[in-house]
Amino acid sequence: MSKPAYYITTPIYYPSAKLHIGHAYCTTIADTIARYKRLTGYDVFFLTGSDEHGQKIQRTAEAQGITPIEYVDKIVDSFKELWRRLNISNDDFIRTSEPRHHEVVQEIFRRIRDKGDIYKGEYTGLYCTPCESYWTEIQLDENGCCPDCHRPVEKVSEEAYFFKMSKYADAVLKHIEDNPEFLEPKSRRNEMINFIKQGLEDLCVSRTSFNWGIPVPDDEKHVIYVWFDALTNYLTPIGYLDDAEKFAKYWPADLHLVGKEIVRFHTIIWGCILMALGIELPKKVYGHGWLVISGDKMSKSKGNVVDPMLLIDEFSADAIRYFLLREIVLGQDGNFNRDALIQRINADLANDLGNLLHRTLNMINKFQKGSLLEPNEDTVSLKTEALDTVKEYRALMDNLQISDAVKLVWKFITRCNKYIDETAPWKLAKDETQKQALINVLYNLAESLRIIAILISPFMPTTSRRIFEQLKIAQNFDTMQFADAEIFGKLENNHVVGKPEQLFPRIEI
């Protein structure tokens, strides 16, 4: 039987600057969900990419004396390098500058224009001539001038294409109201409902003032403008227009994971575009919160950005992933703080998890020459707690309660450490009559570690693999399934485990 499909996306990132830890947050969550879904038997397609067009990029490239594509190529390489270092398991990386994407966008534009939902009109906005930029009233500075160069703006009109959003507003509103799972969390849903109820204007979808973009078919002085070009990236890699079978398999997307400030584009504009095309809407758009530094959104202009590459160099990808997934409740804003990160590494990773593995393997090596021996049933066991944890974990992960799932696994890790203290295997080892009790305790611990390694594999894939290696079951790592965690007792009698190696060094503050 073929596996059920699961299509998950991150936003495509602007290559205007280096990515910061806030971007890494979004991609880490998506990666964790993708890995979890693969583990539970889905055929996952996980997409990320880059959103490369626009006046800003064109201008920055010109200022550097290079072409826009030369400029973005370098930055996009750095994105790919970051995702590689962070262990992101995306199945494709879409660049909006790629020919495969141009073809899709132009065809979509043509289809919607042919049915009369894209029309030519006049765009009027507040224009800053030196910056060659349009601004809206609210973007202007406190003197009503250009927010970039602070010179006066003037009202200017240019010919442009418009998309009839107004035609689809009621249908999108009804969709949001009728399908509570379409837009989460609930707070964002209410915001969007109120937004649409205030009335939707038609959307300007082309510009003539720059040319770094996808030309409007049959009217090439226009380029297709931002969201129309960007959102359609979700259709390009899954075969829209060129592979009907693949498209039918992955669309509608199961999850568009996006930051809260772009929920509006992903529900309202995207909803209208898809309705105009007669395509189903995605099953879910989830608006996550921001990673903030002392309450402030990270941004280059505020000078408070944290470079994920440096953090990975210093602490390892898994430590960063752990911190982001554990500390920030999905849907809410969360604080990034270096001291808190170090504290989590020392307490949760080096102490709780690291010690559990180290103590367990050490004792198996010391008391049973590295061998697991045949346990019997009638002693105190970790079995029930392990299996309850697995069950609860699944429910939390299915509900996207990722930080709760991480905490749950750590609760079980704490329980295992306490089990060592309670059963005191070093005392059992001294008493010949307690031989079976010792066998049982060590088996239960090894088996619990095997299950823990499976449960943390979506969060910390490298650490999970390293535990498998130390348990000497690495040959099963690539084929493991969630079902392997649902059985307590898979490690075989006489299985020989490895020597303990440190998982996470303690960080001196």
Ligand code: MSP
């Ligand atoms: N290019 C558009 C998205 C188009 S999707 C069809 C864009 N790019 S972005 O690079 O500015 O942002 C990409 C994502 O990063 C957004 O979801 C945004 O919310 C997220 N983040 C940017 N800064 C962030 C934090 N400080 N914290 C969490 N996420 C953040 O928008």
